[in-house]
Amino acid sequence: MDEFTTKQIIGALTEGIFITDLRLRIVEVNPVFTEVTGYSRDQVIGKKPKLFSSGRHSEEFYQCMWKTLEATGKWQGTIWNRRKNGEVYPQWQYITTLKDPDGKSTHYISVFSDISHRDSIDNQIHLLAYYDNLTGLPNRALFTDRLNLSLTQATRDKGNVALFYLDLDRFKQINDALGHFTGDKLLSAIGYRLRNSLRESDTVARLSGDEFAVIVSCITSTDHAETVAQKIQHCFKSPYTIDHRELQISVSIGICLFPAHARDSESMLRLADCAMYRAKEIGRNCYSFFSEEIAKQLQQRVTIENDLRHDISSGDLELMYQPQICLNSGKIATLETKLQWRHAKYGDIPPSLFLPIADDTGLLLQLSYWTFKTACREIDNWRKKYAINVNIAINIFSIQVESSMLIETIKEVLTETDLPANSIELEVTEEEIMEMTSDEFAVFDELNKIGVHIVIDNFGTGYSSLNNIKRIGVRKLKIDSSFTEKIKKDCASNQMIETIINMAHNLTMSITAEGVESEFQRKYLSSLNCDYVQGYLAGPPGKLDNLITMLPENINFSMKKADGYGNSQC
16 A cells, blocks of 8 residues: 555544654644644654643553553553643543564554544533543542442342542642642552552542542452452552652552441441541551441540540640750759640540541641640749749641741740740651651741751651751750660660760750660760750659759759769750
């Protein structure tokens, strides 16, 4: 067939066509191509198809497409491209490899249809109503229909169904740091990988935001459901390549089984969601089956959430204070604020339980500022009452750093009280430092200008860079108690403590060792010139009025160094 006949054929087709060589340079297009894309033949000959890229698909999407094309000689699917006028539109595209009589590949040919203007309005309505525009996966409406259908069939056949509720771990940090456009690309790539890792008969849906769900019928056992959960987790083991950047993300999965756990779609979704929260609580990047114990914990969580909201506004929370003692003088240098909540039904609830709930429910910001203002006022009164200059250490969270209220609140407190700015120590964990963006680092510039001191808590448990530590103007490091408790037991921990202390002093920072509970630990830390200690040896958290016994004239706990140990500066 000569070249003229070939042009006649492709020119007569009613679908768009473009042909590329093996280097992906366009060598021919037909008139429909020009009508659909807005590009003339002369404008695209010699160019690559990436000219039409919409930016909606990740690099992984294209990598998977070409991998399929190379393996099978063809690829087909929906792809979003961009017209010359900038309009983004969906195509149904079929790509095949052209070969010569000897079987050698010579060209690629793409045949596509513009499906943004289908004749059938019903089809357009169906797409909008039942499919997620970003990922192309079923949305919540279609997911619910398919779950109901699966449960009906399972009831008829006396079978089992598994529902997997997926929530991405720390997706917000990626979205905030890199922007929503990158976040959308990541979601699209995740949806594509999930869809291609499971069976055609399984339903993968995007419910909202960073939440996905998977319906698997004909589940034979709990082990079978675990195998599927592990397969889903495998989708997140390899990093996602988005805009030439590798992004690593994990997923928490909640699993609900029909009929073992629930017998209707609404209950299944609710219980799978409960199980997912349990997976989050036990460390993320894992899966959890629903159980009655989880149901009990959920009910307790709901009660705690409601009562926490009430008790913050009514002032039923209480602050305790734990001293940090100067190793050189034996005097209280700093009082660290410890939030305590004595619940009417559950008794003392530790912060490790109610702070994550406050974070999930949007109460953490309110709770944090209540703690900050109350602590500063109480310490100000205590300093005046006993004529003692003691610092106040208060934990802050990334949500406060993100909020414009932090700077305003500190200025407000400094105006209302007689506290010097340098008497306020703001403690932020090493983990939170690692996750901060450049905008959040800029907040610390303002804090340093005000004069408050920045302290890194739980130091040694993360991987923060020295550059970031210096960038935010850190004045003190607190060695995590996991190192202190191994003193005398683990040489590696001893070496780590010595290294951290030397590094801090070389960077003109002071050091507090947390979790000091024995005289041996105190003496060892003193020999390394550690500045301060905190723990039950120095004193447990207590009410301010009870700390009067630790004032210099009443102090019973001697911090003096034993012979043979080094000097400490305070």
